Amino acid sequence: MNGDDEGRKVGRRRRVLRAAGLTLAGVLVLGAAAGGWVYWHLNDNIRSVDINQALGDDRPAKATPSPSPSASESAVPTEALNILVLGSDSRSGEENQALGGGSSTGARSDTAMVVHLDAGRGSATVVSIPRDTLVTRPSCPTSSGGSTAVAYNAMFNSAYSVGGPVCAVKTVESITNVRMDHYIEIDFAGFAKLVDALGGVTITTDEDIDDDDSHLKLAAGTHHLDGEKALALARTRHGIGDGSDLGRIGLQQQLVKALLAQISSTDLLRDPAKLYEVADAVTGSLTTDTGLDSLGELTSLGRSLEGLSTDHVTTVTMPVVTAPSDPNRVVADEPEASELWKSLR
Template sequence: MNSNPMYMEYVDDADPEPARRRGWRVLGWVSIGLSVLMVVSSLTAYGLYRKAFGNITHEDPNALIGVRPKKLNNALNILLLGSDTRAGANAQYGRAMKNEPPRSDTMILLHLSPGGGQAMGISFPRDLMIPIPSCKLKNGSTTPAQSRGQINASFTAGGASCTMKTIENISNVKIDHFVQVDFNGFKSITSAVGGVPVCLPKDVNDPKSKLKLSKGKHTIKGEQALAYVRNRHGLGDGSDTDRIKRQQKFMGALANKAMSAGVLTNPAKLLSLIQAGTKSLTTDKELTPGVMRKIAEEMGGMSSGKLRFVTVPSGPDPADPNRVALRQPDANNFFSSIRNDKSVPKEEKGPKKGTPAPKIPPSQIQVRVYNASGIDGQARRVGDDLEAQGFKVEVVGNKPTAKATRVLFGTGGDQKAAVLSALIPTAPKPTARTSATAGVVELVVGSDWTTLKSSKTAGIPKQQGEIRATDNICDGN
C-alpha cells in the first residue's frame, strides 16, 4: 500500500466523504472472523444455531457470472465484501447521495486449505488498478468493460457477483462463495466475543475518532472498538498502510478470541456472536447452514496459529502514485500457489523405490508450453504454475485439440523432460523430437491436464508482511 499522504483514507470528521468511509476496512476483517467462526463452530451446537443462520440474506451470483475458472483443488475460497449500504438500520451512519449505489472498499478472499491445514485472508486494496470485465446485472442489463479501473468499481457497477468475476479474471482462482457485510453489526460482534485485546504504544486522546486510551494493553468492545479501528491521526504515522496493519492485528486478535475455548464452548456466547453477525450478512444462496456444517467438519481442527493475513502482492502504480498495481511475477506466482494448494496424497509422500527422479533443478530447465486443451488461456495458466515451481517458461501458442498431454524434447533434453514428466499426474513418456531446439523441453497441454504434482507439497509461501492470529498484539508498536 502507498504511504503517500494523498493516498490516505480518512475516517474522521475532516474526511471529504466521512459517512461513506467510516468503519470500512474493519468490517471486512470482522467478516473474516465470522467466517472463521462458522468454520470452527462446534458441530454439536449446529442444530441450536440453525435458526440464527436464518437471519442471512441470500443472492445468486451463478446466474450472473457465466464462465468460471476450473477448480484444481478441494480448497474453499470465500470472498468477503464490505458494503456501505444505508438500507435499514444502517441509515444511522448518514445518508447516501440520491440514487448512489453501495460501495465496497473491503475485498478479502478467505482461502481455506484442504484438510484443515491452514486458512488465509487475502486483502485486495481498494485502489488496485486492474481490468474490470463487463458484468450482467439482476435486471438483465450489462455494465461496460473497463480496460483499467479501481477494483472496488466492480462492486459499485455490479455488486458482489461482478467483484467475484473481476477477481476470478485476474487470479484464475475459483471463488466458491461470497459473504457481504454492512457495518451496523460491528459493535455487536466485538461485544459478543467479550471484547478484543489491543496494545497501544502511547496514550491516545483523539477528539476526531473519540478514542481515549492510555498506553499499554486494553480489551475494547462496542463504541470504543469502533473508535479504535477508525483512528488514524492518534496512532502510528498517519498513513493508510500503518492503519491497515493495525486493523489486521485487530482482526487476528478477534479471530483468536472467537476461536478460544471461552467463546466456542460457551453456548450463550457463541449464539450471541452468530446472531450479532448474521443480521449483517448477505451470501450466495449455496452457502447454506449445511455447507457451513461441512466446512466445520473439514476445518474444525484448525488452530488460530494457522490463520494468516496477507495483502495481494502489489506496489505503487507507475501511472498514478496514489493507486496500486499488481507486482509481477509475484502476484501470478502467489495466485498459482492458491490454485494449487492441495493435501498430499499418501502415495505421493515419498519417491518410489528404484525410480529416482533426475536431479536437475527446474531453474535449469527451459519449457515451451503449447495449448492443445481447447480451453482459452490454459497455456498461460500452466506456464504460471511452472514458473511458480522455478522453471524457465515460454508460452508459445495453440496446437490442434488433443486429449493427452505430451512432453517432447530436443537433443540433450531427455533428462530435463523426465523431470517435467515426473511432475505431471498422467506421467506422459517423454518423446524425442528432431525439430525441437537442443536442450529445450516442449509441453503440449491436453484436455486431461490437471496440475503439477510438486504444487501439492509446495503450499502457499510466506508473504511479505503477513500476520498470524496468534502474533503478539504488542509486536511492532
C-alpha cells in the same frame, strides 16, 4: 516480506475459521434445545446471492479434485476452495449511517480477502487485496439484465459499488485468474453488534490514532472497545502511518486477533442466551453465495477446518507498488502478484 513479518502473520486466520465452526456448531445445539423457531430465525437471517447463475461459465476453471480418499478418510475434502470474503456496509440504512457507514444509495467494500483452503484442509493462505489497487474492472451483469462497462484504472473496491457481490467476484477472478468457489460478505453494522454481544474487545495501539473520517481518537496504549469503536478502528486509515490502505489492513488484522481472544475467553456453549445473541449478530451480518446460505452448510465448512494447524496458515497482502499515474493509489507488483495467484490455483 521478511521471515519475522511472515512469522507474525502466520496463523492469524486459523482461529477465525475454527471459531466460526464452533460458534455455528453451538447454534445447532441451541436450535435443538430451544426448538425449531430459533434455528429457523437464525437460518433466515442469512442472505444469499446466486453468483454462479449470474456469471455463467465464462470463469476460471474449478480446482481439480485430488484422488478419491479411502473409506476411512471419506470425510476429508478432496477439492481446494477459494472464498472471497468482503467487509462492507452494503446493508445500508439507519444503523450504518449512525456508524458512519453507507447511505441508502450506495455501498462500499473496505475489506477484501481471498481465503484459499487446500484440498485436505491441512493448510490455508489468506491474501488481502488493498481497496486502493487500480485494476481493469470487467463488464459485469446487472440485476436489471444489462451489464456495466469495462473500466480501466478503476479502484478495486468500485466493483462492489457498481455491481455488488457479482461484480466483486468477477473482478477478483479477472485480476487473479483464480475461481472463487464461495462468497462471504460481512456487514459492518452487524460486526459492531457482534463485538457488543461479546462484551467488547481489547486492543493495544503503538501510536496515537486521530482519524476524522472514522471518528476515532485513541491515545497509544491498551483500550477496551465497544462495537462502535471497534468498527471505527477497522475503518481507520488517515490517522495512522502514511494514511494508506496498507495501514488499515494492519489494524484490521490486529482487530481480528483481539476478537478471537474475546471469543476464546467467552464460554458461549455454557450461556445459551449469549450464544443466541452472538449467533443472531453473526448470521444477521452475513451475505453468502447460494452454496453457503444455510447454517448446515456453514457449519459443515467450519467442521472441515477443525484439523487446520496454526503452523500451516499464512496471511499475506497482495504485492503492490505505488501507481505511476497516482501516488495515492497502488497497482499489482508484477511478476510477484501473478506468481502468488498462480500458487492458489
